[in-house]
Amino acid sequence: MLFPTLRFGLFFLALFAAAWIVRKPNEWRKIILLVASWIFYGAWDWRFVTLLIGSGVLNWGMARLISRSAGPRRRHALVLLGVVANLGILIWFKYFGFFLGQVADVLRLLGWQRDLPIIQVILPIGLSFFTFQGMSYLIDVYRGKLAAASLLNVTLLMSFFAHLVAGPIVRGADLIPQFERSPDLSREAASLGILMIVWGLFKKAILASELATGLVDPVFFDPNAHSAVDLIAATYGYAVQIYADFSAYSDMAIGLAALLGYRFPRNFDQPYRSVSLQDFWRRWHISLSSWLRDYLYIPLGGSRGNVWFICRNLMITMLLGGLWHGAAWKFVTWGALHGAALCIERIWAHYKPARWPNAPKILGLIVTFNLVCLAWIFFRADSFQTALTFISGLGRWDDSALAFTPMALALILFGLGLHFSPPRLIEAVAFRAARLPAVAFGLGAGALILIIDAMRPEGVQAFIYFQF
Amino acid sequence: MTDSPIPEPADPNDRVAAARALAWTSTAIAVATAFLFVFNAASMKSWAASLTPTEATARLVGLTSAWEAETAKFGLTAPRAWMHGVWGQQRARTWNVAKPGDGQPPPS
Numbered sequence: 144m145l146f147p148t149l150r151f152g153l154f155f156l157a158l159f160a161a162a163w164i165v166r167k168p169n170e171w172r173k174i175i176l177l178v179a180s181w182i183f184y185g186a187w188d189w190r191f192v193t194l195l196i197g198s199g200v201l202n203w204g205m206a207r208l209i210s211r212s213a214g215p216r217r218r219h220a221l222v223l224l225g226v227v228a229n230l231g232i233l234i235w236f237k238y239f240g241f242f243l244g245q246v247a248d249v250l251r252l253l254g255w256q257r258d259l260p261i262i263q264v265i266l267p268i269g270l271s272f273f274t275f276q277g278m279s280y281l282i283d284v285y286r287g288k289l290a291a292a293s294l295l296n297v298t299l300l301m302s303f304f305a306h307l308v309a310g311p312i313v314r315g316a317d318l319i320p321q322f323e324r325s326p327d328l329s330r331e332a333a334s335l336g337i338l339m340i341v342w343g344l345f346k347k348a349i350l351a352s353e354l355a356t357g358l359v360d361p362v363f364f365d366p367n368a369h370s371a372v373d374l375i376a377a378t379y380g381y382a383v384q385i386y387a388d389f390s391a392y393s394d395m396a397i398g399l400a401a402l403l404g405y406r407f408p409r410n411f412d413q414p415y416r417s418v419s420l421q422d423f424w425r426r427w428h429i430s431l432s433s434w435l436r437d438y439l440y441i442p443l444g445g446s447r448g449n450v451w452f453i454c455r456n457l458m459i460t461m462l463l464g465g466l467w468h469g470a471a472w473k474f475v476t477w478g479a480l481h482g483a484a485l486c487i488e489r490i491w492a493h494y495k496p497a498r499w500p501n502a503p504k505i506l507g508l509i510v511t512f513n514l515v516c517l518a519w520i521f522f523r524a525d526s527f528q529t530a531l532t533f534i535s536g537l538g539r540w541d542d543s544a545l546a547f548t549p550m551a552l553a554l555i556l557f558g559l560g561l562h563f564s565p566p567r568l569i570e571a572v573a574f575r576a577a578r579l580p581a582v583a584f585g586l587g588a589g590a591l592i593l594i595i596d597a598m599r600p601e602g603v604q605a606f607i608y609f610q611f
Numbered sequence: 612m613t614d615s616p617i618p619e620p621a622d623p624n625d626r627v628a629a630a631r632a633l634a635w636t637s638t639a640i641a642v643a644t645a646f647l648f649v650f651n652a653a654s655m656k657s658w659a660a661s662l663t664p665t666e667a668t669a670r671l672v673g674l675t676s677a678w679e680a681e682t683a684k685f686g687l688t689a690p691r692a693w694m695h696g697v698w699g700q701q702r703a704r705t706w707n708v709a710k711p712g713d714g715q716p717p718p719s
Binding site: 148149150156159163314317327328329330331332333335336337339353357397400401402406407408409430433548549550567569570574581582584585586588589590592593594596597598 | 613614615616617618619620621623628629631632633634635636637638639640641642643644645646647650651654655658690691692694695698701702704705706
Protein backbone atom coordinates (compact mmCIF):
# COMPACT_ATOMS: atom_id res chain seq x y z
CA MET A 144 0.00 0.00 0.00
CA LEU A 145 1.94 3.00 -1.29
CA PHE A 146 1.40 6.46 0.22
CA PRO A 147 0.58 8.28 -3.07
CA THR A 148 -2.38 6.05 -3.97
CA LEU A 149 -6.13 6.36 -3.55
CA ARG A 150 -6.15 3.08 -1.64
CA PHE A 151 -3.82 4.49 1.00
CA GLY A 152 -5.78 7.75 1.04
CA LEU A 153 -8.97 5.89 1.96
CA PHE A 154 -7.08 3.82 4.55
CA PHE A 155 -5.70 6.95 6.17
CA LEU A 156 -9.04 8.79 6.19
CA ALA A 157 -10.62 5.88 8.06
CA LEU A 158 -7.69 5.67 10.48
CA PHE A 159 -7.66 9.43 11.11
CA ALA A 160 -11.35 9.33 12.03
CA ALA A 161 -11.00 6.23 14.24
CA ALA A 162 -7.87 7.50 16.02
CA TRP A 163 -9.45 10.83 17.01
CA ILE A 164 -12.89 9.40 17.86
CA VAL A 165 -11.22 6.87 20.21
CA ARG A 166 -8.81 9.48 21.58
CA LYS A 167 -9.34 8.28 25.13
CA PRO A 168 -8.41 5.92 26.63
CA ASN A 169 -5.01 6.27 25.01
CA GLU A 170 -4.44 2.49 25.16
CA TRP A 171 -7.39 1.82 22.83
CA ARG A 172 -6.14 4.44 20.41
CA LYS A 173 -2.73 2.80 20.30
CA ILE A 174 -4.33 -0.62 19.70
CA ILE A 175 -6.20 0.87 16.73
CA LEU A 176 -2.94 2.31 15.38
CA LEU A 177 -1.15 -1.00 15.92
CA VAL A 178 -3.79 -3.09 14.14
CA ALA A 179 -3.95 -0.53 11.30
CA SER A 180 -0.15 -0.69 10.99
CA TRP A 181 -0.26 -4.48 10.69
CA ILE A 182 -3.00 -4.21 8.03
CA PHE A 183 -0.79 -1.67 6.20
CA TYR A 184 2.23 -3.98 6.38
CA GLY A 185 0.18 -7.09 5.60
CA ALA A 186 -0.97 -5.49 2.35
CA TRP A 187 2.51 -6.42 0.99
CA ASP A 188 2.87 -9.85 2.55
CA TRP A 189 0.87 -11.15 5.52
CA ARG A 190 3.58 -13.68 6.44
CA PHE A 191 5.95 -10.97 7.57
CA VAL A 192 3.49 -9.42 10.02
CA THR A 193 4.44 -12.28 12.35
CA LEU A 194 8.11 -11.32 11.93
CA LEU A 195 7.25 -7.75 12.84
CA ILE A 196 5.31 -8.87 15.92
CA GLY A 197 8.06 -11.34 16.87
CA SER A 198 10.71 -8.67 16.54
CA GLY A 199 8.69 -6.33 18.77
CA VAL A 200 8.18 -9.04 21.42
CA LEU A 201 11.89 -9.93 21.32
CA ASN A 202 13.00 -6.34 21.95
CA TRP A 203 10.32 -5.77 24.60
CA GLY A 204 11.42 -8.95 26.45
CA MET A 205 15.15 -8.23 26.23
CA ALA A 206 14.67 -4.64 27.42
CA ARG A 207 12.62 -5.92 30.41
CA LEU A 208 15.40 -8.36 31.32
CA ILE A 209 18.05 -5.63 30.99
CA SER A 210 16.12 -3.19 33.16
CA ARG A 211 15.55 -5.85 35.87
CA SER A 212 19.19 -6.99 35.97
CA ALA A 213 21.41 -5.36 38.55
CA GLY A 214 24.86 -6.65 37.61
CA PRO A 215 26.68 -4.75 34.85
CA ARG A 216 28.09 -7.93 33.31
CA ARG A 217 24.66 -9.54 33.06
CA ARG A 218 23.20 -6.34 31.58
CA HIS A 219 26.05 -6.21 29.08
CA ALA A 220 25.55 -9.86 28.12
CA LEU A 221 21.80 -9.29 27.67
CA VAL A 222 22.18 -6.23 25.46
CA LEU A 223 24.75 -8.10 23.40
CA LEU A 224 22.36 -11.03 23.04
CA GLY A 225 19.55 -8.69 21.99
CA VAL A 226 21.70 -6.92 19.40
CA VAL A 227 22.96 -10.25 18.03
CA ALA A 228 19.35 -11.53 17.77
CA ASN A 229 18.32 -8.40 15.81
CA LEU A 230 21.39 -8.66 13.59
CA GLY A 231 20.66 -12.37 13.13
CA ILE A 232 17.22 -11.55 11.70
CA LEU A 233 18.75 -8.91 9.44
CA ILE A 234 21.59 -11.17 8.25
CA TRP A 235 19.29 -14.13 7.56
CA PHE A 236 16.83 -12.19 5.43
CA LYS A 237 19.15 -9.67 3.83
CA TYR A 238 22.71 -10.97 3.67
CA PHE A 239 22.59 -14.77 3.81
CA GLY A 240 22.32 -15.26 0.04
CA PHE A 241 25.02 -12.64 -0.59
CA PHE A 242 27.49 -14.21 1.86
CA LEU A 243 26.82 -17.68 0.49
CA GLY A 244 27.50 -16.40 -3.03
CA GLN A 245 30.81 -14.88 -1.89
CA VAL A 246 31.85 -18.12 -0.17
CA ALA A 247 31.07 -20.05 -3.36
CA ASP A 248 33.16 -17.58 -5.41
CA VAL A 249 36.14 -17.90 -3.03
CA LEU A 250 35.92 -21.71 -3.10
CA ARG A 251 35.80 -21.62 -6.90
CA LEU A 252 38.92 -19.44 -6.96
CA LEU A 253 40.68 -21.97 -4.75
CA GLY A 254 39.75 -24.68 -7.23
CA TRP A 255 37.32 -26.30 -4.81
CA GLN A 256 34.09 -26.35 -6.77
CA ARG A 257 31.15 -27.08 -4.51
CA ASP A 258 27.42 -26.70 -5.02
CA LEU A 259 26.33 -24.74 -1.99
CA PRO A 260 22.64 -24.90 -1.05
CA ILE A 261 20.72 -22.19 -2.87
CA ILE A 262 18.16 -20.59 -0.60
CA GLN A 263 15.99 -17.81 -1.97
CA VAL A 264 15.13 -15.66 1.03
CA ILE A 265 12.47 -13.00 0.41
CA LEU A 266 13.46 -9.66 1.92
CA PRO A 267 10.66 -8.26 4.09
CA ILE A 268 9.97 -4.61 3.30
CA GLY A 269 11.37 -2.17 5.85
CA LEU A 270 13.43 -4.84 7.66
CA SER A 271 16.57 -2.69 7.94
CA PHE A 272 14.52 0.14 9.41
CA PHE A 273 12.66 -1.76 12.09
CA THR A 274 15.64 -3.86 13.19
CA PHE A 275 17.73 -0.70 13.61
CA GLN A 276 14.89 0.81 15.58
CA GLY A 277 14.75 -2.27 17.80
CA MET A 278 18.50 -2.21 18.42
CA SER A 279 18.56 1.49 19.30
CA TYR A 280 15.69 0.91 21.77
CA LEU A 281 17.58 -1.92 23.49
CA ILE A 282 20.84 0.03 23.65
CA ASP A 283 19.07 3.13 25.00
CA VAL A 284 17.48 1.03 27.77
CA TYR A 285 20.90 -0.48 28.52
CA ARG A 286 22.50 2.98 28.63
CA GLY A 287 19.76 4.21 30.99
CA LYS A 288 18.49 6.81 28.50
CA LEU A 289 15.07 5.22 28.38
CA ALA A 290 12.98 3.11 30.76
CA ALA A 291 11.80 -0.30 29.50
CA ALA A 292 8.40 0.32 27.89
CA SER A 293 5.19 -1.72 27.79
CA LEU A 294 4.66 -4.39 25.13
CA LEU A 295 2.06 -2.21 23.42
CA ASN A 296 4.42 0.77 23.20
CA VAL A 297 7.38 -1.26 21.93
CA THR A 298 5.37 -3.11 19.25
CA LEU A 299 3.77 0.17 18.17
CA LEU A 300 7.20 1.87 18.09
CA MET A 301 8.44 -0.78 15.68
CA SER A 302 5.22 -1.25 13.69
CA PHE A 303 3.87 2.31 13.36
CA PHE A 304 2.88 2.44 9.69
CA ALA A 305 4.07 6.00 9.05
CA HIS A 306 7.77 5.15 9.42
CA LEU A 307 7.61 1.36 9.08
CA VAL A 308 8.84 0.73 5.55
CA ALA A 309 11.26 3.55 4.78
CA GLY A 310 11.89 5.54 7.94
CA PRO A 311 12.76 8.00 9.30
CA ILE A 312 14.34 5.75 11.95
CA VAL A 313 12.43 7.14 14.93
CA ARG A 314 14.10 6.22 18.19
CA GLY A 315 12.25 4.97 21.24
CA ALA A 316 13.55 7.91 23.25
CA ASP A 317 11.66 10.23 20.86
CA LEU A 318 8.46 8.28 20.25
CA ILE A 319 7.71 6.24 23.39
CA PRO A 320 7.24 9.33 25.62
CA GLN A 321 4.74 10.58 23.00
CA PHE A 322 2.88 7.24 23.10
CA GLU A 323 2.59 7.49 26.89
CA ARG A 324 0.29 10.53 26.80
CA SER A 325 -2.86 11.30 24.83
CA PRO A 326 -1.80 13.26 21.76
CA ASP A 327 -3.15 16.66 20.75
CA LEU A 328 -3.24 18.63 17.54
CA SER A 329 -2.47 22.27 16.95
CA ARG A 330 -3.48 24.17 13.81
CA GLU A 331 0.18 24.82 12.99
CA ALA A 332 1.08 21.11 13.29
CA ALA A 333 -1.93 20.07 11.19
CA SER A 334 -1.27 22.71 8.55
CA LEU A 335 2.39 21.69 8.28
CA GLY A 336 1.41 18.00 8.28
CA ILE A 337 -1.00 18.46 5.35
CA LEU A 338 1.44 20.64 3.40
CA MET A 339 4.26 18.13 3.94
CA ILE A 340 2.02 15.36 2.58
CA VAL A 341 1.14 17.47 -0.49
CA TRP A 342 4.78 18.51 -0.97
CA GLY A 343 5.91 14.90 -0.65
CA LEU A 344 3.27 13.87 -3.17
CA PHE A 345 4.63 16.46 -5.61
CA LYS A 346 8.24 15.37 -5.15
CA LYS A 347 7.41 11.68 -5.56
CA ALA A 348 4.73 11.79 -8.27
CA ILE A 349 6.22 14.53 -10.44
CA LEU A 350 9.92 15.08 -9.79
CA ALA A 351 11.05 11.53 -8.95
CA SER A 352 8.66 9.61 -11.21
CA GLU A 353 9.16 11.78 -14.30
CA LEU A 354 12.95 11.67 -13.97
CA ALA A 355 12.92 7.93 -13.33
CA THR A 356 10.70 6.92 -16.24
CA GLY A 357 11.86 9.51 -18.77
CA LEU A 358 15.61 9.70 -18.13
CA VAL A 359 17.28 7.70 -15.38
CA ASP A 360 15.83 4.19 -15.86
CA PRO A 361 16.40 3.95 -19.64
CA VAL A 362 19.95 5.36 -19.44
CA PHE A 363 21.05 3.16 -16.52
CA PHE A 364 19.40 0.13 -18.18
CA ASP A 365 21.80 0.31 -21.12
CA PRO A 366 24.56 2.93 -20.71
CA ASN A 367 26.29 1.78 -23.92
CA ALA A 368 23.30 2.87 -25.99
CA HIS A 369 23.50 6.47 -24.76
CA SER A 370 25.76 9.44 -25.36
CA ALA A 371 27.81 11.22 -22.71
CA VAL A 372 25.14 13.96 -22.64
CA ASP A 373 22.51 11.40 -21.62
CA LEU A 374 24.87 9.80 -19.10
CA ILE A 375 25.73 13.12 -17.45
CA ALA A 376 22.06 14.13 -17.41
CA ALA A 377 21.10 10.75 -15.92
CA THR A 378 23.75 11.14 -13.22
CA TYR A 379 22.44 14.53 -12.11
CA GLY A 380 18.89 13.32 -12.76
CA TYR A 381 19.37 10.42 -10.38
CA ALA A 382 20.80 12.75 -7.73
CA VAL A 383 17.55 14.74 -7.93
CA GLN A 384 15.38 11.61 -8.25
CA ILE A 385 16.73 9.85 -5.15
CA TYR A 386 16.50 13.05 -3.11
CA ALA A 387 12.95 13.73 -4.29
CA ASP A 388 11.88 10.11 -3.81
CA PHE A 389 13.34 9.50 -0.37
CA SER A 390 12.69 12.95 1.09
CA ALA A 391 9.11 12.67 -0.26
CA TYR A 392 8.57 9.51 1.75
CA SER A 393 10.05 11.14 4.86
CA ASP A 394 7.94 14.28 4.40
CA MET A 395 4.76 12.24 3.98
CA ALA A 396 5.65 10.08 6.99
CA ILE A 397 6.26 13.19 9.13
CA GLY A 398 3.01 14.75 7.86
CA LEU A 399 0.89 11.64 8.45
CA ALA A 400 2.27 11.20 11.96
CA ALA A 401 1.63 14.90 12.66
CA LEU A 402 -2.05 14.51 11.70
CA LEU A 403 -2.29 11.70 14.26
CA GLY A 404 -0.64 13.91 16.89
CA TYR A 405 2.95 12.61 16.82
CA ARG A 406 6.21 14.37 16.01
CA PHE A 407 8.86 12.64 13.90
CA PRO A 408 12.41 13.95 13.51
CA ARG A 409 13.61 15.83 10.45
CA ASN A 410 15.30 13.49 7.96
CA PHE A 411 16.60 15.85 5.22
CA ASP A 412 17.92 19.38 5.30
CA GLN A 413 18.76 20.58 1.76
CA PRO A 414 21.61 18.06 1.39
CA TYR A 415 22.96 19.29 -1.96
CA ARG A 416 23.93 22.64 -0.50
CA SER A 417 26.58 20.88 1.63
CA VAL A 418 30.08 22.32 1.44
CA SER A 419 31.79 19.09 2.59
CA LEU A 420 31.00 15.39 2.91
CA GLN A 421 30.77 15.81 6.68
CA ASP A 422 28.21 18.55 6.10
CA PHE A 423 26.37 16.28 3.62
CA TRP A 424 25.93 13.56 6.25
CA ARG A 425 24.43 16.10 8.64
CA ARG A 426 21.78 16.86 6.01
CA TRP A 427 21.10 13.53 4.22
CA HIS A 428 19.07 10.72 5.84
CA ILE A 429 19.75 12.35 9.19
CA SER A 430 18.02 9.59 11.18
CA LEU A 431 20.40 6.95 9.73
CA SER A 432 23.57 9.05 9.92
CA SER A 433 22.87 9.99 13.54
CA TRP A 434 22.06 6.32 14.30
CA LEU A 435 25.40 5.22 12.82
CA ARG A 436 27.16 8.01 14.75
CA ASP A 437 25.60 7.15 18.11
CA TYR A 438 25.55 3.35 17.94
CA LEU A 439 28.60 2.57 15.79
CA TYR A 440 31.05 5.44 15.23
CA ILE A 441 31.20 6.67 18.83
CA PRO A 442 31.40 3.15 20.37
CA LEU A 443 34.29 2.45 17.96
CA GLY A 444 36.14 5.36 19.55
CA GLY A 445 34.73 8.18 17.40
CA SER A 446 37.01 11.18 17.19
CA ARG A 447 38.86 10.37 20.43
CA GLY A 448 42.24 9.62 18.89
CA ASN A 449 44.68 10.71 16.21
CA VAL A 450 43.63 11.42 12.64
CA TRP A 451 44.37 7.86 11.42
CA PHE A 452 42.29 6.35 14.23
CA ILE A 453 39.43 8.66 13.24
CA CYS A 454 39.82 7.60 9.59
CA ARG A 455 39.66 3.93 10.57
CA ASN A 456 36.39 4.57 12.42
CA LEU A 457 34.97 6.60 9.54
CA MET A 458 35.80 3.87 7.01
CA ILE A 459 34.25 1.10 9.15
CA THR A 460 31.12 3.21 9.72
CA MET A 461 30.67 4.11 6.06
CA LEU A 462 31.40 0.58 4.77
CA LEU A 463 28.78 -0.83 7.13
CA GLY A 464 26.47 2.07 6.25
CA GLY A 465 26.86 1.08 2.59
CA LEU A 466 26.17 -2.56 3.38
CA TRP A 467 23.05 -1.53 5.34
CA HIS A 468 21.54 -0.36 2.05
CA GLY A 469 21.88 -3.75 0.42
CA ALA A 470 23.85 -6.95 0.09
CA ALA A 471 25.90 -6.06 -2.97
CA TRP A 472 29.40 -4.83 -3.73
CA LYS A 473 28.03 -1.71 -5.41
CA PHE A 474 26.67 -0.53 -2.04
CA VAL A 475 29.97 -1.35 -0.33
CA THR A 476 31.74 0.69 -3.03
CA TRP A 477 29.32 3.55 -2.47
CA GLY A 478 30.07 3.46 1.28
CA ALA A 479 33.82 3.18 0.62
CA LEU A 480 33.77 6.26 -1.65
CA HIS A 481 32.00 8.29 1.03
CA GLY A 482 34.33 6.94 3.72
CA ALA A 483 37.43 7.74 1.67
CA ALA A 484 36.20 11.27 0.94
CA LEU A 485 35.44 11.84 4.64
CA CYS A 486 38.95 10.61 5.52
CA ILE A 487 40.56 12.91 2.94
CA GLU A 488 38.66 15.84 4.45
CA ARG A 489 39.94 14.91 7.94
CA ILE A 490 43.52 14.41 6.77
CA TRP A 491 43.46 17.69 4.81
CA ALA A 492 42.07 19.58 7.80
CA HIS A 493 44.78 18.06 10.02
CA TYR A 494 47.83 18.53 7.81
CA LYS A 495 46.92 21.72 5.95
CA PRO A 496 49.42 24.45 6.90
CA ALA A 497 47.66 26.98 9.13
CA ARG A 498 48.72 29.92 6.97
CA TRP A 499 47.01 28.49 3.87
CA PRO A 500 43.61 30.06 3.28
CA ASN A 501 40.46 27.93 3.43
CA ALA A 502 38.94 26.97 0.09
CA PRO A 503 35.95 29.12 -0.94
CA LYS A 504 32.61 27.61 0.07
CA ILE A 505 31.35 27.53 -3.51
CA LEU A 506 34.28 25.28 -4.45
CA GLY A 507 33.48 22.98 -1.53
CA LEU A 508 29.86 22.86 -2.66
CA ILE A 509 30.72 21.98 -6.29
CA VAL A 510 33.30 19.33 -5.33
CA THR A 511 31.02 17.77 -2.70
CA PHE A 512 28.00 17.65 -5.02
CA ASN A 513 29.95 16.04 -7.84
CA LEU A 514 31.56 13.50 -5.50
CA VAL A 515 28.12 12.58 -4.19
CA CYS A 516 26.83 12.23 -7.78
CA LEU A 517 29.78 10.02 -8.72
CA ALA A 518 29.04 7.75 -5.77
CA TRP A 519 25.33 7.65 -6.75
CA ILE A 520 26.32 5.94 -10.03
CA PHE A 521 27.43 2.88 -8.03
CA PHE A 522 24.33 3.12 -5.86
CA ARG A 523 21.93 3.19 -8.81
CA ALA A 524 23.60 0.86 -11.33
CA ASP A 525 22.33 -2.72 -11.49
CA SER A 526 25.80 -4.03 -10.72
CA PHE A 527 29.35 -2.93 -10.06
CA GLN A 528 30.24 -3.77 -13.69
CA THR A 529 27.38 -1.64 -15.06
CA ALA A 530 28.60 1.27 -12.93
CA LEU A 531 32.08 0.99 -14.45
CA THR A 532 30.59 0.82 -17.96
CA PHE A 533 28.53 3.90 -17.15
CA ILE A 534 31.55 5.86 -15.88
CA SER A 535 33.70 4.91 -18.89
CA GLY A 536 30.85 6.12 -21.15
CA LEU A 537 31.08 9.61 -19.62
CA GLY A 538 34.18 10.18 -21.79
CA ARG A 539 32.46 9.04 -25.00
CA TRP A 540 31.56 12.47 -26.27
CA ASP A 541 28.65 12.77 -28.66
CA ASP A 542 26.12 15.58 -28.52
CA SER A 543 23.09 13.43 -29.35
CA ALA A 544 20.54 13.11 -26.57
CA LEU A 545 18.01 10.31 -26.72
CA ALA A 546 16.63 10.53 -23.21
CA PHE A 547 17.62 14.02 -22.07
CA THR A 548 14.68 16.29 -22.86
CA PRO A 549 13.80 19.91 -21.99
CA MET A 550 11.41 18.51 -19.36
CA ALA A 551 14.27 16.50 -17.76
CA LEU A 552 16.48 19.62 -17.71
CA ALA A 553 13.71 21.69 -16.10
CA LEU A 554 13.08 19.03 -13.44
CA ILE A 555 16.79 18.68 -12.63
CA LEU A 556 17.20 22.45 -12.31
CA PHE A 557 14.07 22.68 -10.18
CA GLY A 558 15.19 19.81 -7.95
CA LEU A 559 18.59 21.39 -7.42
CA GLY A 560 17.07 24.86 -7.03
CA LEU A 561 15.05 23.60 -4.05
CA HIS A 562 18.31 23.29 -2.16
CA PHE A 563 18.96 27.01 -2.47
CA SER A 564 15.51 28.19 -1.44
CA PRO A 565 15.25 29.74 2.04
CA PRO A 566 15.67 27.03 4.71
CA ARG A 567 12.42 26.04 6.50
CA LEU A 568 10.34 27.67 3.73
CA ILE A 569 7.56 25.07 3.91
CA GLU A 570 7.28 25.58 7.66
CA ALA A 571 6.94 29.33 7.23
CA VAL A 572 4.24 28.83 4.54
CA ALA A 573 2.38 26.29 6.69
CA PHE A 574 2.33 28.50 9.77
CA ARG A 575 0.85 31.35 7.70
CA ALA A 576 -1.66 28.99 6.07
CA ALA A 577 -2.77 27.83 9.52
CA ARG A 578 -4.43 31.26 9.95
CA LEU A 579 -6.77 30.59 7.01
CA PRO A 580 -10.33 29.37 7.57
CA ALA A 581 -10.50 25.56 7.36
CA VAL A 582 -12.66 25.64 4.20
CA ALA A 583 -10.17 27.87 2.34
CA PHE A 584 -7.26 25.72 3.48
CA GLY A 585 -9.07 22.52 2.42
CA LEU A 586 -9.93 23.97 -1.02
CA GLY A 587 -6.31 25.01 -1.52
CA ALA A 588 -4.98 21.58 -0.50
CA GLY A 589 -7.54 19.85 -2.75
CA ALA A 590 -6.59 22.06 -5.72
CA LEU A 591 -2.87 21.34 -5.23
CA ILE A 592 -3.51 17.58 -5.09
CA LEU A 593 -5.65 17.84 -8.24
CA ILE A 594 -2.82 19.63 -10.10
CA ILE A 595 -0.27 17.01 -8.98
CA ASP A 596 -2.59 14.16 -9.93
CA ALA A 597 -3.18 15.64 -13.37
CA MET A 598 0.57 15.93 -14.00
CA ARG A 599 1.80 12.60 -12.68
CA PRO A 600 2.77 9.76 -15.02
CA GLU A 601 0.51 6.68 -15.16
CA GLY A 602 0.98 4.26 -12.26
CA VAL A 603 3.01 4.68 -9.10
CA GLN A 604 6.53 3.34 -8.72
CA ALA A 605 7.59 1.96 -5.34
CA PHE A 606 9.84 4.23 -3.28
CA ILE A 607 13.57 3.57 -3.82
CA TYR A 608 14.20 2.95 -0.13
CA PHE A 609 11.54 0.20 0.07
CA GLN A 610 14.19 -2.26 -1.12
CA PHE A 611 16.37 -1.54 1.92
CA MET B 612 13.33 15.28 21.38
CA THR B 613 15.47 15.18 18.23
CA ASP B 614 14.90 18.18 15.93
CA SER B 615 11.41 17.88 14.42
CA PRO B 616 9.76 20.25 11.94
CA ILE B 617 6.40 19.71 13.66
CA PRO B 618 5.76 22.21 16.47
CA GLU B 619 4.38 21.16 19.84
CA PRO B 620 1.07 22.69 20.94
CA ALA B 621 1.73 26.07 22.59
CA ASP B 622 -0.16 24.96 25.72
CA PRO B 623 -0.61 21.16 26.02
CA ASN B 624 -3.23 21.66 28.75
CA ASP B 625 -5.48 23.96 26.69
CA ARG B 626 -8.34 21.56 25.90
CA VAL B 627 -10.40 24.20 24.07
CA ALA B 628 -7.56 25.06 21.66
CA ALA B 629 -6.91 21.35 21.04
CA ALA B 630 -10.60 20.69 20.26
CA ARG B 631 -10.72 23.70 17.91
CA ALA B 632 -7.55 22.56 16.13
CA LEU B 633 -9.04 19.09 15.63
CA ALA B 634 -12.26 20.60 14.23
CA TRP B 635 -10.22 22.86 11.90
CA THR B 636 -8.14 19.91 10.66
CA SER B 637 -11.16 17.61 10.17
CA THR B 638 -12.99 20.33 8.23
CA ALA B 639 -9.96 21.02 6.03
CA ILE B 640 -9.51 17.32 5.25
CA ALA B 641 -13.24 16.85 4.57
CA VAL B 642 -13.31 19.87 2.21
CA ALA B 643 -10.19 18.68 0.34
CA THR B 644 -11.71 15.18 0.01
CA ALA B 645 -15.01 16.58 -1.27
CA PHE B 646 -13.14 18.84 -3.73
CA LEU B 647 -11.25 15.87 -5.14
CA PHE B 648 -14.41 13.74 -5.23
CA VAL B 649 -16.02 16.35 -7.47
CA PHE B 650 -13.09 17.43 -9.64
CA ASN B 651 -10.98 14.26 -9.81
CA ALA B 652 -13.50 11.62 -10.87
CA ALA B 653 -11.16 10.42 -13.63
CA SER B 654 -8.59 9.37 -11.07
CA MET B 655 -11.16 7.37 -9.09
CA LYS B 656 -12.31 5.68 -12.27
CA SER B 657 -8.79 4.66 -13.30
CA TRP B 658 -8.05 3.43 -9.76
CA ALA B 659 -11.19 1.28 -9.77
CA ALA B 660 -10.27 -0.09 -13.19
CA SER B 661 -6.83 -1.09 -11.91
CA LEU B 662 -8.24 -3.32 -9.15
CA THR B 663 -8.36 -7.10 -9.54
CA PRO B 664 -11.62 -7.87 -11.33
CA THR B 665 -14.27 -9.28 -8.98
CA GLU B 666 -18.00 -8.79 -8.66
CA ALA B 667 -17.45 -6.02 -6.13
CA THR B 668 -14.80 -4.19 -8.14
CA ALA B 669 -16.94 -4.48 -11.29
CA ARG B 670 -19.69 -2.66 -9.38
CA LEU B 671 -17.14 -0.07 -8.24
CA VAL B 672 -15.96 0.44 -11.83
CA GLY B 673 -19.58 0.99 -12.86
CA LEU B 674 -20.16 3.50 -10.07
CA THR B 675 -16.96 5.48 -10.68
CA SER B 676 -17.59 5.52 -14.46
CA ALA B 677 -21.11 6.79 -13.92
CA TRP B 678 -19.82 9.44 -11.49
CA GLU B 679 -17.19 10.60 -13.98
CA ALA B 680 -19.82 10.85 -16.74
CA GLU B 681 -22.07 12.83 -14.38
CA THR B 682 -19.32 15.31 -13.42
CA ALA B 683 -18.24 15.61 -17.07
CA LYS B 684 -21.76 16.84 -17.96
CA PHE B 685 -21.12 19.91 -15.84
CA GLY B 686 -17.59 20.44 -17.13
CA LEU B 687 -16.04 19.47 -13.79
CA THR B 688 -13.54 17.08 -15.34
CA ALA B 689 -12.26 19.78 -17.72
CA PRO B 690 -9.65 21.42 -15.44
CA ARG B 691 -7.90 18.11 -14.77
CA ALA B 692 -8.06 17.07 -18.43
CA TRP B 693 -6.66 20.45 -19.52
CA MET B 694 -3.73 20.30 -17.07
CA HIS B 695 -3.05 16.68 -18.04
CA GLY B 696 -2.93 17.70 -21.72
CA VAL B 697 -0.65 20.69 -21.17
CA TRP B 698 1.75 18.63 -19.06
CA GLY B 699 1.74 15.85 -21.66
CA GLN B 700 2.73 18.37 -24.36
CA GLN B 701 5.61 19.60 -22.21
CA ARG B 702 6.74 16.05 -21.59
CA ALA B 703 6.78 15.28 -25.32
CA ARG B 704 8.98 18.27 -26.22
CA THR B 705 12.45 17.52 -27.55
CA TRP B 706 15.43 19.75 -28.33
CA ASN B 707 14.64 19.38 -32.04
CA VAL B 708 17.93 20.98 -33.10
CA ALA B 709 18.28 20.69 -36.86
CA LYS B 710 21.81 19.76 -37.94
CA PRO B 711 23.31 20.78 -41.29
CA GLY B 712 22.16 18.23 -43.83
CA ASP B 713 19.07 17.19 -41.87
CA GLY B 714 16.00 16.93 -44.03
CA GLN B 715 17.97 16.72 -47.30
CA PRO B 716 17.75 13.54 -49.39
CA PRO B 717 20.80 11.27 -49.17
CA PRO B 718 23.24 11.62 -52.09
CA SER B 719 22.45 9.12 -54.81
